[in-house]
Amino acid sequence: MREEYDSLMTNNTWTLVPLLAGRKPVSCKWVFKIKQGANGEVERYKARLVARGFTQTYEVDYNETFAPVAKFTSIRCILALVALEDM
């Protein structure tokens, strides 16, 4: 957890400011995960700070969310070319 917090700090993820009047802060929480190796042994304990995005409201807290993902057709198209061109 310390590790994750330090990494957030070194990346300057946020600055502390007073809350604007009439706005609600987004809550956040720590999520803990135990990373297991192939045989089920504990590899390391991992902590990640997540924002609770579902408490956000459209156009108040955010407006653009579209992120493109590849179409299966384009993936197949490229794979077909890979096969033909021997890339």
Next chain:
Amino acid sequence: MEQPQGFVHQGGEHLVCKLQKSLYGLKQSPRAWNQKLDAFFKNIEFMKSEADPSVYVAQVENVKFFIVVYVDDLILVCNDQNKLLQIKEELNQKFEMKDFGELHFFLGMEVERNRDERLLRINQIKYLKEILKRFRMEECKPIGVPLDPKVKLQRNVNGNDESKGFPYQQAVGSLMYAMLCTRPDLAYPISVLSQHMANPNMEHWMAVKRIFQYLQGTLQMKLQFGGTPSKEVLGYCDADWGGDLEDRRSTTGFVFMIGGGAISWSSKRQPTIALSTTEAEYMANTQATKEAIWITKLMMDLGYMEEKKMMVIRCDNQGAISLTKNPTHHARTKHIDVQHHFVRERVENGEV
């Protein structure tokens, strides 16, 4: 954002965190990540494909380089090993990345290659076994045809909810994913079953089980690319006529291939009723043309077509073919809606 639990600033408990970067879980996180990646690719002189904004292309003389982005999974394709290593290095410096070597597994698809024969096959055997197990069909008897030709599925009009308790929607959804990735043969059955998502009855559920049985019998089938020298894109389209017994709408089907490997397919009930087979096929031509134009654009972005070249779409209805070629106008065609004449315009432009 609230200050994280356990790390509240001493003496500043009333303060909140103003985020400068995005954090896992925010609504805008995926967008922020994509913007960052996009800026990086532009920086190293990659062009974003217009046809598919998640494909990036760079081409210097004979070296071709493609990158396909699926959120945080990337596929790198290059015909020059050194360039490939160089880009990998740059990606690694900027982001923490794992290199899985040659492509074997992507989004539940397994990829296998035979470089000697220039073949590449994709399959989803693992995924299919998983869904067979999930719906307790792993021991079912295999069957050769995905839909019973004797059964015409009807809408569940009397509202029997006998199929409540069957995971109909989940099952069709799981099958749909398989269809979208590697199974063009399921396109029609899935399109039929999807029409009953809202109100399935026992008959529909039996049809779903039949598809699972069909999958059991065809589990090992793979989609194959390569093996021919031609890089030509070829399209086929067809339509039934009045196949839907209740509203008599027809179904469009098309498939596009590159060098013998299917890359794009669809089966869809038409939005309006066709009065003749010619008309149904004519509408199918329009759908296929739309796809053809998109594929042409993608191929151009990838540098495989110098300029707009004619794409061949094969269709088995003489009436529809002549209708696309000649702007004849007579009693039997005068009602055809404007949008369907799209294909005629494209034929005039020499695109298909």
